[in-house]
Amino acid sequence: MITENLFFALQRLQDTIDTLILWVDSLCINQSNNDEKSKQVELMGSIYQQAACVIAWLGPAVDESDLAMRALDNIGYQCLSAGSKMGPIGSDERRRKNHDMHLKLLSISTIYNDPKATFPLHPVIALFRRPYWQLI
Structure with a gap:
């Protein structure tokens, strides 16, 4: 399921980059399985270190x-x-x-x-x- 936050992030990214391979933790990790989430969180440091680019979506622009x-x-x-x-x-x-x-x-x-x-x-x-x- 795509969250509202992910929807806005993807919408914003679609106009900026031609081709993009994404690893979206909210999609790639079973959010209802705490064991899987714990294991994946342990790997996140390695995942981010090996990434060519990391984009963190903080939300849409509001409040200056x-x-x-x-x-x-x-x-x-x-x-x-x-x-x-x-x-x-x-x-x-x-x-x-x-x-x-x-x-x-x-x-x-x-x-x-x-x-x-x-x-x-x-x-x-x-x-x-x-x-x-x-x-x-």
Whole structure:
């Protein structure tokens, strides 16, 4: 049975990608069999690690969730760019870049601690209160 949530997720995905192979846990796992669910949950870490791409459907856009997603995407991008190309473990290059990354992350955090900043706190909180996060 396809849930309303899965219906909306599939509807959203159909316009974005030509061909897509999906593993949908709510369909691939017998939801009425607790033993099967427990066994599959143990495998989920491995399944997600081996996936080429993981899409988590949080629900349709409401309550300024687009604003929250853009803010979180921006933070993620800045953090990734601060930590990219670190160099070999133990190298002087890595120590220098580690220090640079630390300074960059500190500067990112100060931006969002600035009272004048327009970080969308309430939309982000609403996003993290969605039912999806109760599953994790």
